[in-house]
Amino acid sequence: MDLVTFGVQLLNAIQYGMVLFLVASGLTLVFGILGVINLAHGAFYMLGAYLAYWIAAYTGNFWIAMAAGVAIAFVVGLLLESVFIRRLYGRDHLAQVLLSFGLILVIDEFREIAFGKDVHSVAPPAWLAGSIQLTDNLSYPVYRLAICVFCLVVAALIFLVITRTKIGMIVRAGAENREMTRVLGIKFDVVNRYVFAVGIALAALGGIVIAPISTVFPGMGDGMLILSFVVVVLGGIGSVAGAAVGALLIGLTDTFGKVFFPSVSSILIYVLMAAVLLWRPNGILGRREV
Amino acid sequence: MPRNWLIPVVLLIVAVALPFVVPTYYVQFISKALIMGILAMALNLAVGHGGMVSLCHAAFFGLAGYVLALLSPGYDPASLLLTLPVAVLASAAAALVIGALALRTRGVYFIMVTLAFGEMLFFLFHDTGIAGGSDGAYVNAKPELSIAGYQLLDLASPLVFYFVILAFLLGLIALLTMVVQSPFGHALAAARDNERRARSLGYPIFRIRLTAFVLSGAIAGIAGYFAAAQFGFVAPQMLGWHLSATVLVMVLIGGLRSVTGPLIGALVLIGLEEVLKASTDYWKLIEGLIVIFIVLAMPNGVRQLWPMIVGPAKDSDTKPATTAATEATHV
Amino acid sequence: MSDVALRANGLQKHFGGLKAVSDVSIDVHVGEIHAVIGPNGAGKSTLINLLSGELFVTAGAIKLGDTDITRLAPDRRARRGLGRAYQKTTIFPKFTVHENVRLAAQARSPKPLRMFGHVRNNADVHDRTAQAIGKAGLTPRTHIAAEQLSHGEQRQLEIAMVLATDPRIILLDEPLAGMGQSEARGIIDLIASLKNGRAVLIVEHDMDAVFELADRLTVMHDGHVIATGSPQEVRMHPAVRTAYLGDHGDAA
Numbered sequence: 001m002d003l004v005t006f007g008v009q010l011l012n013a014i015q016y017g018m019v020l021f022l023v024a025s026g027l028t029l030v031f032g033i034l035g036v037i038n039l040a041h042g043a044f045y046m047l048g049a050y051l052a053y054w055i056a057a058y059t060g061n062f063w064i065a066m067a068a069g070v071a072i073a074f075v076v077g078l079l080l081e082s083v084f085i086r087r088l089y090g091r092d093h094l095a096q097v098l099l100s101f102g103l104i105l106v107i108d109e110f111r112e113i114a115f116g117k118d119v120h121s122v123a124p125p126a127w128l129a130g131s132i133q134l135t136d137n138l139s140y141p142v143y144r145l146a147i148c149v150f151c152l153v154v155a156a157l158i159f160l161v162i163t164r165t166k167i168g169m170i171v172r173a174g175a176e177n178r179e180m181t182r183v184l185g186i187k188f189d190v191v192n193r194y195v196f197a198v199g200i201a202l203a204a205l206g207g208i209v210i211a212p213i214s215t216v217f218p219g220m221g222d223g224m225l226i227l228s229f230v231v232v233v234l235g236g237i238g239s240v241a242g243a244a245v246g247a248l249l250i251g252l253t254d255t256f257g258k259v260f261f262p263s264v265s266s267i268l269i270y271v272l273m274a275a276v277l278l279w280r281p282n283g284i285l286g287r288r289e290v
Numbered sequence: 291m292p293r294n295w296l297i298p299v300v301l302l303i304v305a306v307a308l309p310f311v312v313p314t315y316y317v318q319f320i321s322k323a324l325i326m327g328i329l330a331m332a333l334n335l336a337v338g339h340g341g342m343v344s345l346c347h348a349a350f351f352g353l354a355g356y357v358l359a360l361l362s363p364g365y366d367p368a369s370l371l372l373t374l375p376v377a378v379l380a381s382a383a384a385a386l387v388i389g390a391l392a393l394r395t396r397g398v399y400f401i402m403v404t405l406a407f408g409e410m411l412f413f414l415f416h417d418t419g420i421a422g423g424s425d426g427a428y429v430n431a432k433p434e435l436s437i438a439g440y441q442l443l444d445l446a447s448p449l450v451f452y453f454v455i456l457a458f459l460l461g462l463i464a465l466l467t468m469v470v471q472s473p474f475g476h477a478l479a480a481a482r483d484n485e486r487r488a489r490s491l492g493y494p495i496f497r498i499r500l501t502a503f504v505l506s507g508a509i510a511g512i513a514g515y516f517a518a519a520q521f522g523f524v525a526p527q528m529l530g531w532h533l534s535a536t537v538l539v540m541v542l543i544g545g546l547r548s549v550t551g552p553l554i555g556a557l558v559l560i561g562l563e564e565v566l567k568a569s570t571d572y573w574k575l576i577e578g579l580i581v582i583f584i585v586l587a588m589p590n591g592v593r594q595l596w597p598m599i600v601g602p603a604k605d606s607d608t609k610p611a612t613t614a615a616t617e618a619t620h621v
Numbered sequence: 622m623s624d625v626a627l628r629a630n631g632l633q634k635h636f637g638g639l640k641a642v643s644d645v646s647i648d649v650h651v652g653e654i655h656a657v658i659g660p661n662g663a664g665k666s667t668l669i670n671l672l673s674g675e676l677f678v679t680a681g682a683i684k685l686g687d688t689d690i691t692r693l694a695p696d697r698r699a700r701r702g703l704g705r706a707y708q709k710t711t712i713f714p715k716f717t718v719h720e721n722v723r724l725a726a727q728a729r730s731p732k733p734l735r736m737f738g739h740v741r742n743n744a745d746v747h748d749r750t751a752q753a754i755g756k757a758g759l760t761p762r763t764h765i766a767a768e769q770l771s772h773g774e775q776r777q778l779e780i781a782m783v784l785a786t787d788p789r790i791i792l793l794d795e796p797l798a799g800m801g802q803s804e805a806r807g808i809i810d811l812i813a814s815l816k817n818g819r820a821v822l823i824v825e826h827d828m829d830a831v832f833e834l835a836d837r838l839t840v841m842h843d844g845h846v847i848a849t850g851s852p853q854e855v856r857m858h859p860a861v862r863t864a865y866l867g868d869h870g871d872a873a
Contacts, residue, residue: 101536102580106574237399278391278394473727493733
């Protein structure tokens with residue numbers, strides 16, 4: 001592998017990891033603050049991609065599709081939290097698993113009714129549609145670079161919120177430290193509602209940015225859900241920094257696994273997960289059991 | 291108390307008589323429902339009795355089915371006495387490896403890790419050509435049960451198949467009842483309710499849980515073997531986590547604390563699906579809403595309705611189950 | 622001198638930069654009650670957790686009889702004869718008194734994890750269960766669910782469970798906490814009876830009870846042992862007077 005090909009693969013790995021991070025950070029935030037495990041997270045990723053396809057088809061504008069898609073997901077998140085999710089606080093994980101599984105069935109059927117089950121593609125914005133010529137016969141799509149930049153910006157925003165705001169303090173303190181939030185004078189139910197909506201919006205945003213370089217298809221949410229789980233297990237649950245580490249690790253493992261070990265590449269990330277479980281069962285950046 | 295044995299006896303008579311009075315389609319349908327009941331009871335050993343919310347039991351189920359498909363020689367039947375043990379051993383081995391890794395974690399981690407490893411098996415059969423890839427593979431002939439060339443039972447007959455399933459089911463109920471009431475079963479319940487205290491009394495928590503998990507995975511393998519034999523077909527979806535979650539719904543419907551509850555849950559859910567599929571195109575939407583409703587309104591399963599019908603229950607099976615699964619998170 | 626049931630040598634436990642226990646050596650003899658006292662934050666709870674195996678030491682060694690148990694998990698230590706009662710009552714709330722204690726007795730039976738046969742069909746386990754319940758004074762409450770017991774009875778149940786595991790040494794973590802005077806009286810008498818044929822290590826804030834019960838005392842301060850000896854010796858020890866007994870008035 002020459003240096004240019006290596007560079008291209010590295011960019012692919014980072015870009016893939018960045019999108020994973022967007023989605024997984026939503027999952028880990030929701031768990032870290034609400035204490036709720038949401039299996040429907042992947043369904044919102046899928047929904048985001050379909051919304052992007054649908055709105056872009058009507059408006060012809062990817063940016064409108066992105067803004068509207070995120071906004072819709074956010075509002076849906078607010079509604080779901082107030083109708084269903086808030087009834088799960090303090091319930092056991094089994095109830096959370098099954099309720100969110102029920103949500104998946106509902107969302108899937110809704111998608112079927114609204115968008116059908118066809119596979120679609122979405123065009124990237126015109127000015128990002130080109131490629132950069134790297135060598136005579138090797139080029140790199142501008143849109144993929146744009147994803148990297150965009151996700152970096154979003155990641156920076158997430159970290160800013162977490163390190164600089166009151167809500168961020170709650171995130172860092174962890175969900176169990178509810179006393180502290182009372183001292184800070186934060187209304188918990190409001191925080192919960194917005195955190196859940198943001199989590200859902202991040203999943204949808206992931207689906208939207210991935211739509212132009214992948215296809216939009218019904219089962220895409222499932223794969224992403226599993227990957228997000230692996231990211232969270234690798235990084236440590238509730239930790240956004242852990243999600244970043246886990247996502248990049250998976251991006252690298254998957255991309256270079258396909259290059260070097262194509263026959264077993266789909267298994268590699270699970271081998272990685274098994275190794276981390278043996279080494280640090282609570283994740284690389286997870287709190288250590290004492 | 292006559293009611294304690296009356297209901298099971300009546301149910302058993304119904305189960306024996308039923309295939310003689312309903313059309314073949316329903317015999318097969320009930321066989322399928324009972325197979326899912328076996329799977330749900332297997333899962334409940336881990337979830338209800340052991341407090342381990344597993345999302346990979348479909349993988350053990352599907353793996354055994356694939357073993358049958360791979361061991362079936364072309365269009366000839368495979369030997370049941372040979373292939374069933376191999377299939378069950380494969381499932382048990384998978385449960386041993388996955389369980390040993392997943393049980394290093396607790397609570398929500400355990401759920402995610404089992405889900406991920408289950409999907410690994412799904413992708414193994416989906417992405418590689420081991421047995422037809424994403425298209426699946428056929429089991430062309432039902433396995434045969436014969437000794438020295440003499441056929442004992444003809445599994446190709448739906449009626450015989452049904453009674454074989456019923457026999458396994460009854461055996462399983464006896465086995466699980468025994469395990470739950472045994473010293474091991476009580477140690478498992480103790481580990482679920484209060485891990486730290488159980489350990490300080492001298493119970494090896496990891497070993498107890500892993501044993502239960504492997505036993506549960508092996509029984510799921512029995513169910514998967516017969517499911518593959520009945521459908522005559524295996525596909526990666528058999529291993530997928532949607533099935534695992536669906537079986538969890540059956541467990542919840544039936545109630546977490548009893549041996550036979552999940553069987554009832556399986557019959558209820560499969561019957562419900564059948565009715566919904568026949569009456570609406572959007573059956574998944576309705577099913578999803580029903581699942582959500584059950585979780586929110588009946589945390590202890592439909593058995594909660596039972597006392598309203600026949601008066602308060604006296605057995606200890608209906609203790610609150612809501613705390614069961616989370617207890618494992620407290621280290 | 623009587624034989625040593627438990628001996629800890631140079632125990633240290635660090636949590637990151639914090640030294641919860643920085644140098645503790647202690648030995649507990651069969652037939653005596655050994656009390657560990659010290660102000661809050663002295664490291665007493667950490668010490669108990671190190672001895673029972675819920676925390677592993679950063680440095681030092683622990684011997685149970687002649688066996689080195691420094692690296693053994695809590696369940697292995699329990700199987701070797703180390704019993705522990707908890708500070709917060711952590712019995713199985715839905716089980717009856719009998720079931721709770723039977724679980725403990727079963728843990729020390731030859732085959733605690735048998736899958737065949739009903740739990741009730743083991744005469745030896747059943748006898749030891751009944752004995753332990755009797756010793757702890759809970760016989761009339763045998764078939765009551767644990768969660769319905771009074772606070773004091775739940776402590777008795779804790780002790781019954783420990784007794785049923787047939788331990789050589791019992792660790793008691795604040796057995797009198799949150800207890801009224803009359804309730805405490807019964808528990809104190811029960812604890813006093815435990816040392817018969819066993820060693821008892823107790824961590825307790827109630828100084829009157831400690832000086833009544835203890836044959837020997839170890840005083841901890843800031844993760845160190847500052848004095849060990851008979852109650853008389855400890856009372857007179859100058860370092861103890863300054864470090865601890867000065868605020869003994871509000872502890873009693």
